[in-house]
Amino acid sequence: MVAEALVEIKKAEKGAKKKIEKARTDAEKLVEEARSKASEIKKKAELDAKKKAESLMKTAEKQGEEEAEKIVSESEKEAGSIKKESSGKIKAAADAIVNGVLEV
């Protein structure tokens, strides 16, 4: 009777130990999975942010180039105006040079 009781108790203790060990294994697995997910979360966030930064850069470049084109186009118009407006004054300027060269 005693022997049977001891066997029963031993069996229960073995079962308890197994249960606790399984819980520990499952717990470690849970934490490991959480760390893995955490790493994924950070990687994805970094990737998303870099994509966003690239998009911002492309937009800025496009805006910059559009503005640059306007600036250069405007300057070409102004250059044309300068040439047009001063073409009638070239003779007077040449006179100034001739007088300057010959003045002693």
Place this chain on the structure above:
Amino acid sequence: MADVKKIVEKITAEAGAEAREILKEAKSGASEIISEAEKQAEAAKAEIIEAGKRDAEREKLRIVANAKLRARKIKLGAKEDIISEAFKMAEDRLREIGKSKEYSSVLASLIKEAQSIVGGDVEVIVRKDDLAVLTGAYLKKLSSETKSRIDVSPSAIDTIGGVIVKAKKDLVEVNNTIEMRMERMKGDLRPKVAKALFSEG
């Protein structure tokens, strides 16, 4: 037997409670790990995007600044073309003066100016065509005005007009040809030319 059953039940219950506690703590820890990661990820994301915004703005400004430089070059280039045209026209006019009636008095002024710089008796070197201008009477008048002897070199120079004057005493020479005068005076003439060409009115 009932006692054994109670013992077994207790052992089983305690193990179950401990197992549940272990899992409960693990879930709590895992949740914290995820939560912390999400915070860090958001912070890192915000920093990368902020830096990206700054870089993008800087690049836009760089592109625009380059365009402004280019624009300035274009306008300066236009002015430079016109100024060059004016100098070219002046050179053509001076070439014509070199063939005109007024040239002999121009030459006289250039000889007198150069002589006054080197001082004393001089030798003058002119174009082949100008040897005919430097007659005896012409040179006599110049000598009287400069109070110096003026000899004419038999060699000739290739020039639009003007003269090279060499001092007899020390061979110091002044190049008073039209081209050299234009070159020497370009720096002073440019602002006057620019004013004549580009000022209002």
